[in-house]
Amino acid sequence: MEGYATEEQQVEALKSWWKSHGNAVIFGTVLGLAGLVGFRYYNDSQLAAQEELSAAYDTVVTELSENGLAAKATTQTFIDANSGNAYATLTALQLAAEAVKKQDFAEAETQLSWVATNSNQASILPIAKIRLARVQAQLQNFDAALATLDKVTLDTFASKKAEVKGDIYVQQGDLNAARSAYETALAGVGANTQLLQLKLDDLAIADVADDLDAAIAGELNDQ
Template sequence: MEAYETEEQQVEAIKSWWKENGKAVVIGGVVGIGAILGWKYYQSSQITAKETASAAYERALTALQASGADAVESTQAFIDANKSSEYASLAALQLAKVQVEAGQLENALEQLNWVASNSKDESLTAMAQVRSARIQAEQGNFDAALATLANVKPASWAARVAELKGDIALRQGDIATARSSYTEALQAGMNQAVQMKLDDLAE
């Protein structure tokens, strides 16, 4: 910093600096304050939107639990209105469950395929894919079911995928593949139920 001989020189230097830079300082301050206020508003609006979606999801879920397949329209309306939210994926999964229980397998598949294509949550995507594969296997579309399972990525779902592959192989009469898949499922951490399936296939 330069040394000034008198206080007057220092004051004049400050005035000169302010004259040259004051406008930029003011603009910078206004922009900075605006950015902070804008960010706070954005955060607040995001919280409000999430709370609103959460409350709407609870209402949709309550309607599904109370009315089952009769609540399809209201649940679908919620999904359509909240497509960018994971609440829509959760609602679609619940709707698919209700539709399976009502024997509406094709409608359930549509919901599950939508979740698999639109959810940003890897676990929800995997859940939708595994459930889709179960429905496809139930319909006898074994090749389609296996193709769906091939798209399941999270390692945490490896055991469920292997078990379902074993179930499909067993229904196709391929005992060797079923045995291999059940063994894989056990190694990946599946429970006693899989061990019982494997025991039933003991040579």
């Protein structure tokens, strides 16, 4: 599905950051709690547990990358067991991506809906919701897709949000609404100018074709 490549780069960046800093986040949290209760030492078991979870995550995503949806059961078990952790969110996103590759949009919707509902990561939520909207559109759930996009509120995703709205309007055959959405996207921060202009050009060609069809139909009726 169009748009996944760029978003995947953002997700990969977050994965890399979490792999590099996840333990430090846990460390800082525990130290903060220790200060509150008067302890002066760091609980090594917390760090060990985090490292074990990181290793388990590596194993799961490697299996998922190598085996695709054949690894769904193992992957889902990991997500369910770690539902309050960022690793579960990242794993669900990857499982959704694998489902999209196989055009299993129902499974992708399930995973992305879970992320959109359960993740507390501000950097992940807009990506999950935009992907969810695309999947819902593939399932012909256009109203749900547009409603999902309306929940994306970060300004940095405004252009992508408008672009996906335009794509949905095209699927619905509402070319005027699509044009307006693409123009909004084109004016937004971080807009993919070249791609959006191509989409607008395609709409212009479609308009010419419609006008030509209408003219031919009119001539035939006059005969």
